[in-house]
Amino acid sequence: MKTVKIWFVGLLILTLSGLLLLAVPAAASKPLTLSDAYRIALRSNENLMVLREQLKESEEEVVVATSHILPQLDLRATAVRGRQRQPFAVDQLGNISPDGSVSTEDSWRAEAVLTQPLYRAGQLLSTREIARLRRREIELDNFYQTQQVLFVVASRFYAVKQAEKQVEIWESSLARANKQLARSEALFEQGMITRTPKLRARVQVAEAERELTRANNRRQLAFSQLQLELGGEEIEQLAGVELVEKIQLEKLQEYYQQARRHRRDYLGTVERLEQARRYVEVKLAGRYPSVDLQLRGIRYDEEIAGEDQEWEIMGTVNFPLFSGGRISAEIRQARAMFSQTEAGLSRLRRELKVQVEEAYRQVTTRRGVLRSLQQEVAAARENYQEVAAKFSEGLADAVDVSDANTILNESELLLSTEQFNLQLDLLSLQLAVGNFQAELLTSEL
Numbered sequence: 001m002k003t004v005k006i007w008f009v010g011l012l013i014l015t016l017s018g019l020l021l022l023a024v025p026a027a028a029s030k031p032l033t034l035s036d037a038y039r040i041a042l043r044s045n046e047n048l049m050v051l052r053e054q055l056k057e058s059e060e061e062v063v064v065a066t067s068h069i070l071p072q073l074d075l076r077a078t079a080v081r082g083r084q085r086q087p088f089a090v091d092q093l094g095n096i097s098p099d100g101s102v103s104t105e106d107s108w109r110a111e112a113v114l115t116q117p118l119y120r121a122g123q124l125l126s127t128r129e130i131a132r133l134r135r136r137e138i139e140l141d142n143f144y145q146t147q148q149v150l151f152v153v154a155s156r157f158y159a160v161k162q163a164e165k166q167v168e169i170w171e172s173s174l175a176r177a178n179k180q181l182a183r184s185e186a187l188f189e190q191g192m193i194t195r196t197p198k199l200r201a202r203v204q205v206a207e208a209e210r211e212l213t214r215a216n217n218r219r220q221l222a223f224s225q226l227q228l229e230l231g232g233e234e235i236e237q238l239a240g241v242e243l244v245e246k247i248q249l250e251k252l253q254e255y256y257q258q259a260r261r262h263r264r265d266y267l268g269t270v271e272r273l274e275q276a277r278r279y280v281e282v283k284l285a286g287r288y289p290s291v292d293l294q295l296r297g298i299r300y301d302e303e304i305a306g307e308d309q310e311w312e313i314m315g316t317v318n319f320p321l322f323s324g325g326r327i328s329a330e331i332r333q334a335r336a337m338f339s340q341t342e343a344g345l346s347r348l349r350r351e352l353k354v355q356v357e358e359a360y361r362q363v364t365t366r367r368g369v370l371r372s373l374q375q376e377v378a379a380a381r382e383n384y385q386e387v388a389a390k391f392s393e394g395l396a397d398a399v400d401v402s403d404a405n406t407i408l409n410e411s412e413l414l415l416s417t418e419q420f421n422l423q424l425d426l427l428s429l430q431l432a433v434g435n436f437q438a439e440l441l442t443s444e445l
Contacts, residue, residue: 031239034157037230038437041153042444044231048149051142058135065131069124071116078109109300116293121285126278133275140268147264147436149229154427156226161241162420163219169412170215174208176384176405181205183392197398204402243419244426245370252360255433259352262434266352269345276338283334286327292316352432359429366422373415380408 042048117124181201187193227235260266297311320327384404390396430436 031237032235033239034154034241035440037153037157037226038150038440039444040230040233041150042146042441044233045149045153045229046231048146051145055135055138055142058131058138062128062131062135065128068127069117071114074113074115076111076113080107107300109298111299112297114295117290118293119289119291121288121290123282123285123290126281126285130275130278130282133271133278137268137271137275140264140271143441144264144268144434146441147431147434147438150437150441151427151431153226153229155424156222156229157238158241158420158423160219160222160226160238162416163215163222164238165416165420166413167212167215167219169409169416170208170212172412173405173409174205174212176388176408177201177204177208180388180391180398180401180405183388184398187392187394192394193398200398200402204405241423243423245367245419245422247363247367247426249360249363252357255356255360255429256353258433258435259356260349262438263352263432264434266348266434269341269348273338273341273345276334276341280331280334280338283327283331286320286323286330289320290318292318355432356429359425359432363422363425363429366418366425370415370418370422373411373418377408377411377415380404380411384408 181198181204184193184198184201188195188198223235227233292315294314294316295311296314384401384407387396387400387404391398391401427436
C-alpha cells in the first residue's frame with residue numbers, strides 16, 4: 001500500500017510539472033537581422049565550405065613545393081631466401097663425389113640513401129614561389145567569391161522584406177476594396193446606384209484576394225531561397241530594415257581607384273600573372289644542368305662479403321642533351337600561358353571600370369526615379385481619397401473608384417520595388433568597388 005502511495009505521488013508531481021511547462025509561454029525567437037544572416041552564411045553556406053577546403057588544398061601545395069628543396073631520405077631493405085641443390089660434394093682430401101643434398105641460404109641487405117638537390121637553375125625556388133603565389137591567389141579569389149555569396153544573401157533577405165511589403169500593400173488594397181463594396185451595397189440599398197457598381201466592387205475584392213494570395217506565396221518562396229543560402233537554417237521572422245534613400249556619392253573616378261586597390265579578384269589576377277612569369281622561369285631551367293648530392297649507407301649479411309657495412313658519397317650532374325622537343329614545347333606553353341594571363345588582366349582592368357560605372361549610374365538613376373515615384377504615390381493616394389469621397393456623395397461612379405484604386409496599387413508596388421532595388425544597387429556598388437562587407441570578412445576569414 002505504501003508503494004502505491006509513493007507511485008501515485010510521483011505521478012502527480014510529473015503531471016503538475018508538465019502542466020506548468022505547458023503554461024509557461026515559449027520564448028519568442030529573436031528576429032533575424034541582415035548581419036546575423038551574413039554570419040550564419042559564413043558558417044553554414046555549402047559554397048563557402050568548398051572555398052575553405054580549396055584554400056586548405058593550396059596550403060598543402062606549398063608544403064609539397066617546399067619538400068623538393070629539402071633532403072630526401074629513403075630506406076630500402078631486401079631479404080632473400082634461396083634453396084640450392086648440390087650436385088657434388090668435396091671432402092677434406094679434395095675428393096669429389098656425387099651429392100644430391102639441398103641447402104637453404106638466407107641473405108639480407110639494408111640501404112639508407114640521403115639525396116640533396118644542389119642546383120636546378122632556380123627551378124626549385126621558383127616552384128615554391130609559384131605555390132605561395134597560388135595560395136595567395138586562391139585566398140584573394142575566395143574573399144571575392146565570399147563577397148558574392150554574401151551579396152546573394154542580402155538579395156534574398158531584401159527579397160523577403162520586399163515580399164512582406166507587397167503583402168502589406170495588397171492587404172491595404174483588399175481593405176479599400178471591401179470598404180468600397182460596403183459603400184456600394186449601402187448606396188444600392190438606398191436606391192442611389194444600380195447593381196453594376198456593387199458587382200464591380202466585388203470584382204475588385206476578388207482581384208485583391210487573388211493578388212494577396214500570390215504575394216503570400218512569393219514571400220514564402222523568398223523565405224525558402226534565403227534559407228537555402230543560410231545552409232538550411234530555420235527562419236521564423238526577419239528584423240526590420242532601414243531603407244536608405246539619401247545618399248552621398250563620391251566622384252566616379254575615386255570609385256575606379258578604389259576598385260583597383262580593393263577588388264580581390266583583380267588582385268588575384270595580378271598574382272596569377274606573377275605565377276605565369278615564374279612558370280616560364282621553371283620551364284627555362286629545364287635547359288640547364290642539375291646537380292644532386294647523394295650519401296648512401298649499406299649494411300648486409302656478413303656471409304655475403306667480408307665486411308657487413310659500407311658507405312659512399314656520390315655527386316650527380318644531369319645534362320639535358322635531347323628531350324624530343326619536350327622542353328622547348330613546355331617553354332612555348334608557359335609563354336603562351338603568360339600572354340593569356342596578361343591579356344586577361346588587361347581585360348579585367350577595363351571590366352572593372354565598366355562594372356563600377358554601371359553600378360554608380362544605376363544608383364544615381366534609381367535615386368531620381370524614387371523621388372518621382374514618391375510624388376506619384378502621394379498624388380495617387382490623395383486622388384483615391386477624393387474619388388472615394390465623391391462616390392459616397394454620388395459625384396463619381398464605380399469606374400472612377402476602381403481606376404483610382406488600381407493607380408494607387410501600381411504606384412505603391414512600383415515604389416516598394418524601387419526602394420528595395422536601390423538598397424541592392426548600393427550593395428552592388430560596394431561589391432564592384434571591393435568594399436562590400438570587407439571588415440566583416442577580414443575579421444571572420
